[in-house]
Amino acid sequence: MFVGREDMIRVIQEKHGAVGQRHERVALVGLAGVGKTQMALEYSYRVRDTAPNLWVFWIHASNVARLEQGYQQIAAVAEIPGRDDPKTNIFLLVSDWLCDAHNGRWLMILDNVDDDDIFFSGDESDERGPLAKFLPQAMHGSILITSRNSLAAANLAGGKSNILEIHPMSEEESIDLLRTRIPVSQQADTGEDEKTLVRALEYIPLAISQAGSYIAHRSSRITVSRYLQLFYQSESNQAHLLQYEDAKDLRRDTSIRHAVITTWQISFERINREWPAAIDILALLGMFDRQGIPETLVRVDGDELLFEDAVAPLISHSLIRFELETASFDMHRIVQLSVRTWLKIHSKLGHWQKKSRAIMAQIFPDGQYESWTECKRLLPHAKEVVKSKSSDSKEDRLYTATISFNCGWFLMLRGEYREAHTSQEYALKTREELLGFEHPETLTSASNFANVFHRQGQYKKAEEIHRRILKARETVLGREHPRTLTTVSYLGLIFSDQGKYKEAEGMHRWTLEIREKSFGSNHPHTITSINDLGNILSKQGKHDEAETMHRWVLGKREELLGYKHIDTLTTVNDLGIVLFRQRKYEEAELMHQRAIQARTEVIGSQHPHTLNSINDLGNVLSKQGKYQQAEANYRQALKAREEVIGREHPHTLITVEDLGVLLFKRGENDDAKAMHRRAMETRLKVLGCEHPHTLASIDSLVTILASEGKYQEANAIHRMVLR
Numbered sequence: 001m002f003v004g005r006e007d008m009i010r011v012i013q014e015k016h017g018a019v020g021q022r023h024e025r026v027a028l029v030g031l032a033g034v035g036k037t038q039m040a041l042e043y044s045y046r047v048r049d050t051a052p053n054l055w056v057f058w059i060h061a062s063n064v065a066r067l068e069q070g071y072q073q074i075a076a077v078a079e080i081p082g083r084d085d086p087k088t089n090i091f092l093l094v095s096d097w098l099c100d101a102h103n104g105r106w107l108m109i110l111d112n113v114d115d116d117d118i119f120f121s122g123d124e125s126d127e128r129g130p131l132a133k134f135l136p137q138a139m140h141g142s143i144l145i146t147s148r149n150s151l152a153a154a155n156l157a158g159g160k161s162n163i164l165e166i167h168p169m170s171e172e173e174s175i176d177l178l179r180t181r182i183p184v185s186q187q188a189d190t191g192e193d194e195k196t197l198v199r200a201l202e203y204i205p206l207a208i209s210q211a212g213s214y215i216a217h218r219s220s221r222i223t224v225s226r227y228l229q230l231f232y233q234s235e236s237n238q239a240h241l242l243q244y245e246d247a248k249d250l251r252r253d254t255s256i257r258h259a260v261i262t263t264w265q266i267s268f269e270r271i272n273r274e275w276p277a278a279i280d281i282l283a284l285l286g287m288f289d290r291q292g293i294p295e296t297l298v299r300v301d302g303d304e305l306l307f308e309d310a311v312a313p314l315i316s317h318s319l320i321r322f323e324l325e326t327a328s329f330d331m332h333r334i335v336q337l338s339v340r341t342w343l344k345i346h347s348k349l350g351h352w353q354k355k356s357r358a359i360m361a362q363i364f365p366d367g368q369y370e371s372w373t374e375c376k377r378l379l380p381h382a383k384e385v386v387k388s389k390s391s392d393s394k395e396d397r398l399y400t401a402t403i404s405f406n407c408g409w410f411l412m413l414r415g416e417y418r419e420a421h422t423s424q425e426y427a428l429k430t431r432e433e434l435l436g437f438e439h440p441e442t443l444t445s446a447s448n449f450a451n452v453f454h455r456q457g458q459y460k461k462a463e464e465i466h467r468r469i470l471k472a473r474e475t476v477l478g479r480e481h482p483r484t485l486t487t488v489s490y491l492g493l494i495f496s497d498q499g500k501y502k503e504a505e506g507m508h509r510w511t512l513e514i515r516e517k518s519f520g521s522n523h524p525h526t527i528t529s530i531n532d533l534g535n536i537l538s539k540q541g542k543h544d545e546a547e548t549m550h551r552w553v554l555g556k557r558e559e560l561l562g563y564k565h566i567d568t569l570t571t572v573n574d575l576g577i578v579l580f581r582q583r584k585y586e587e588a589e590l591m592h593q594r595a596i597q598a599r600t601e602v603i604g605s606q607h608p609h610t611l612n613s614i615n616d617l618g619n620v621l622s623k624q625g626k627y628q629q630a631e632a633n634y635r636q637a638l639k640a641r642e643e644v645i646g647r648e649h650p651h652t653l654i655t656v657e658d659l660g661v662l663l664f665k666r667g668e669n670d671d672a673k674a675m676h677r678r679a680m681e682t683r684l685k686v687l688g689c690e691h692p693h694t695l696a697s698i699d700s701l702v703t704i705l706a707s708e709g710k711y712q713e714a715n716a717i718h719r720m721v722l723r
Contacts, residue, residue: 005035005039005042005169005173008028008039008164008166009039009042009043009046011164012026012028012039012043012144012164013043013046015162015164016107016142016144022139023136023137023138023139023141023142024142024143025142025143025144025145025156025157025158025162026142026143026144026145026157026162026163026164027113027144027145027146027147027153027154027156027157027162027163027164028040028144028145028146028147028153028164028166029146029147029148029149029150029153029163029164029165029166029318030148030165030166030167030318031148031168031204031318031319031332031335032148032206032260032263032264032266032267032318033204033205033206033207033260033263033264033334034166034167034168034204034205034206034318035166035169035205035206036146036147036166037111037112037146038205039146039166040109040111040144040146043144044056044058044107044109044144047107051105053104053105054104054105054106054107055078055103055104055105055106055107056106056107056109057070057073057074057077057106057107057108057109058070058109058111059071059073059074059108059109059110059111060111060112061110061111061112061113061118062111062112062113062114062115063115063118064118064131067118067131068090068091071090071091071094071134072090074094074097074098075090075093075094075097078094078097078103080093080094080097091131091134092134094134095133095134095135095136098136098138098141099136099138101138101139101140104140105140105141106140106141106142107141107142107143107144108135108141108142108143108144109143109144109145109146110143110144110145110146110156111146112146112147112148113145113146113147113149113152113153113156114147114148114149114152114267114270114317115149115152115270116149116151116152116155116156118131119131119132119135119155119156120132120155132156135156143156143157145157148267148317148318149313149316149317150163150165150315150316150317150318151312151313151316152316168202168203168204168205169198169203169204169205169208170203171195171198171199171203173203174198174201174203174205174208175191175194175195175198177205177208177209177212178194178197178198178208178211178212178224179194180212181208181209181211181212181213181215181216182212182215182216182224183216185220193224193225193228194224196228197211197224197227197228197231200228200231200232200333201334202332202333202334204260204332204334206260206263207242207260207334210241210242210259210260211227211241214227214241215227227241235337235340238337239261239337239340239341242259242260242261242334242337242338243259243260243261243262243341260334260338261334261337261338261341264319264334264335264338264339264342265338265341265342265345267317267319268282268338268339268342271313271314271317274313275309275310275313277306277309277310278310278311278312278313278314280310281298281307281310281311281314282314282319282320282339283339283343283348283352284297284298284352284355284356284359285298285314285320285329285331285336285339286331286335286336286339286340286343286352287340287352287353287355287356287384287385287388288356288380288381288384288385289380289381289383289384290330290331290332290333290335290336291330291380292323292326292328292330292377292380293328293329293330293331293381294326294327294328294377294378294381295327295328295329296363297356297359297360297363297378297381298329319331319335320335350391353385353388353391354390354391354393354396354399356385357385357386357390357396357399357400357403358396358399360378360381360382360385360399360403361398361399361400361402361403363378364378364382364402364403364406364407365378365406365410366406366409367406367407367409367410367411367412367413368413369413369565369566369567372410372413372414375406375410379407379410382403382406382407383407385403386400386403386404386407394434397430397434398430398431398434398435400426400430401426401427401430401431401434401445402427404423404424404426404427404430405423405424405427405431405441405444405445405448407423408420408421408422408423408424408427408448408449408452409424409448411423412424412448412451412452412455413566414603414604414607415603415604415606415607415608415609415644417452417455417456417608417645420452421449421452421453421456424445424448424449424452425449427445427448427449428442428445428446428449431445432445432446437468437472438472438475438476440483443469443472443473443483444483446465446468446469447465447466447469447486447487447490449465450462450465450466450469450490451490453465454490454493454494454497455608456645456646456649457645457646457648457649457650457651457686459494459497459498459650459687462490462494463491463494463495463498466487466490466491466494467491469487470484470487470488470491473487480514480518482518482525485511485514485515485525486525488507488510488511489507489508489511489528489529489532491507492504492505492507492508492511492532492536493532495507496532496535496536496539497650498687498691499687499690499691499692499693501536501539501540504536505533505536505537505540508529508532508533508536509533511529511532512526512529512530512533515529522556522560524560524567527553527556527557527560528567530549530552530553531549531550531553531570531571531574533549534546534547534549534550534553534574534578535574537549538574538577538578538581541581543578543581543582544582546578547575547578547579547582550571550574550575550578551575553571554568554571554572554575557571563598564598564601564602566599566602566603566609569595569598569599569602569609570609572591572594572595572598573591573592573595573609573612573613573616575591576588576589576591576592576595576613576616576617576620577616579591580616580619580620580623583623585620585623585624588620589617589620589621589624592613592616592617592620593617595613595616596610596613596614596617599613605640606640606643606644608641608644608645608651611637611640611641611644611651612651614633614636614637614640615633615634615637615641615651615654615655615658617633618630618631618633618634618637618658618662619658621633622658622661622662622665627662627665627666630662631659631662631663634655634658634659634662635659637655638652638655638656638659641655647682648682648685648686650683650686650687650693653678653679653682653683653686653693653697654693656675656678656679656682657675657676657679657693657696657697657700659675660672660673660674660675660676660679660700661700663675664700664703664704669704669707669708672704673701673704673705676697676700676701676704677701679697679700680694680697680698680701680717683697698717698718701714701717702714702717702718705717
């Protein structure tokens with residue numbers, strides 16, 4: 001039963017409508033399994049219905065033998081004299097008969113013309129010469145071609161203007177097709193499962209028909225829902241399901257296997273024979289995410305002409321698409337699966353997986369802000385290549401570790417801490433096992449892993465790792481080596497968040513002194529040290545000194561990095577905090593508004609740093625008496641922080657505490673107490689009883705209780721904490 005595609009049938013009818021006035025050729029071109037043959041069949045049936053006196057000849061044209069067989073069948077059906085003479089040139093005999101208008105109008109369908117060498121490359125030993133000359137151009141006849149190869153189709157059809165590109169079905173057509181293949185008892189209860197299935201099969205008719213046949217032939221045991229469960233369990237399940245061949249379609253060439261994966265693998269074999277360089281590129285493309293594959297990932301050699309020659313047959317066979325605007329390639333999911341299955345059959349999958357990891361390890365940037373655009377573009381492909389298990393070779397495992405490290409660094413800076421944690425943990429574990437802990441790459445991995453812990457609010461774990469790194473770097477590199485100073489600086493940041501302000505100040509002052517001596521005051525590392533020192537001074541109430549430092553750093557960063565660089569925006573926000581502590585609320589408000597606007601634009605509204613700015617602006621608004629606006633900021637920050645960094649993260653608890661303070665100001669004591677109790681109890685668990693933030697929560701809760709005359713309860717809290 002033919003489903004959909006009425007628009008394409010009409011186009012073919014219009015193209016062939018001039019038969020009798022001029023010779024018409026039309027080629028249906030598209031991906032294997034997209035429905036070209038079925039469309040040609042449906043068109044031939046309709047032609048016979050509307051013009052019973054018109055000859056319709058169907059020829060399987062995948063090779064010379066099948067083409068010759070088709071001509072012999074024409075001779076037999078038309079009862080052409082001389083057809084049984086063994087010396088007869090059957091191509092010439094049939095061609096002459098077709099050219100004779102007295103024999104009537106005709107339509108010839110050439111199915112599966114993927115190799116135009118059959119028609120244009122005559123064998124020197126064959127007196128018949130190129131067979132294209134035996135395709136008549138009589139005005140009373142027309143030819144319809146189906147092909148996966150747009151170049152071959154254009155050559156036979158007389159140019160690209162005679163090509164009709166056949167694309168996958170619409171979603172509605174795909175669901176209709178699926179329903180024709182499945183008994184009503186096995187169809188989905190709702191349309192959602194059907195939609196999910198046809199989307200997974202990318203609306204490719206052959207794949208949909210095959211899935212429907214699989215379900216139908218499994219009686220009541222398999223439904224659409226169950227098929228989907230099996231399909232999504234693993235890539236190997238997908239390959240198995242899409243190689244199902246029990247169902248037969250008598251309308252198709254019975255000499256060719258028609259499982260959807262096998263259908264594409266026929267194309268791979270031919271390309272491998274004729275364009276080995278093309279199959280290498282296809283294999284490499286198949287290792288990455290199937291969409292938006294940057295050309296730089298597969299252009300591994302410098303010869304542009306060879307690359308273009310290799311890519312051309314892949315595009316002409318509709319195996320890949322090229323997006324000029326983004327200079328990237330796409331491929332269908334099932335084509336990708338077919339490529340991997342074919343490589344696995346030929347014992348080449350592991351080779352190309354390793355090759356893709358080697359390329360990604362070399363090309364993925366280090367995650368710094370300047371490379372974020374490229375990191376974002378490459379991230380889906382990096383994730384894809386590390387999905388497959390590394391080989392046992394040390395080299396391949398280190399490729400995977402490098403990719404995981406670089407991705408983890410980028411993800412951490414983007415505020416995606418959970419994924420960053422997983423990536424950095426793998427990189428550290430692999431490098432420590434293969435290289436040893438004191439190897440520079442291992443220490444860098446350990447440092448980044450500790451930084452992820454820090455950003456996740458797990459200060460003790462971060463401190464433990466950094467202390468271990470510091471010991472190793474002081475031993476191997478020396479106390480004043482830049483990398484050793486980086487570790488000292490990180491420890492200073494952790495101590496600051498732990499409330500150990502004196503220790504943090506000492507570390508930042510020592511780091512700054514060495515960096516100024518080694519690099520000068522304008523070096524990015526020195527500027528960072530000045531900014532960090534300004535923060536710790538402000539936390540200790542030395543606001544004027546901190547303000548001077550932050551204003552100097554801001555000027556330098558605006559000059560060297562730009563107004564919207566993430567480091568510049570860090571200083572903008574830090575200066576806003578200092579101004580707030582100095583009660584310079586109007587200027588502080590402007591700073592935080594600038595930070596929010598720019599951070600939202602650069603790193604997104606849900607990034608932890610953006611949420612910091614939103615909360616900090618809430619503090620300023622609260623001090624200005626703008627309670628409604630302040631509450632909106634706090635609640636926005638709280639909701640997002642709970643989702644992004646978790647309910648027990650120290651930064652989330654800052655918002656809980658700040659909101660509690662605001663609610664108390666507004667006389668909403670019960671809600672305020674609930675907030676302060678939550679902050680106090682969680683901080684006791686996460687930060688300990690001596691942390692300044694924990695003490696602040698206790699003080700806030702006790703203040704409210706005292707204001708209500710609940711002195712006994714307030715004293716009980718004090719005793720509990722002191723105990």
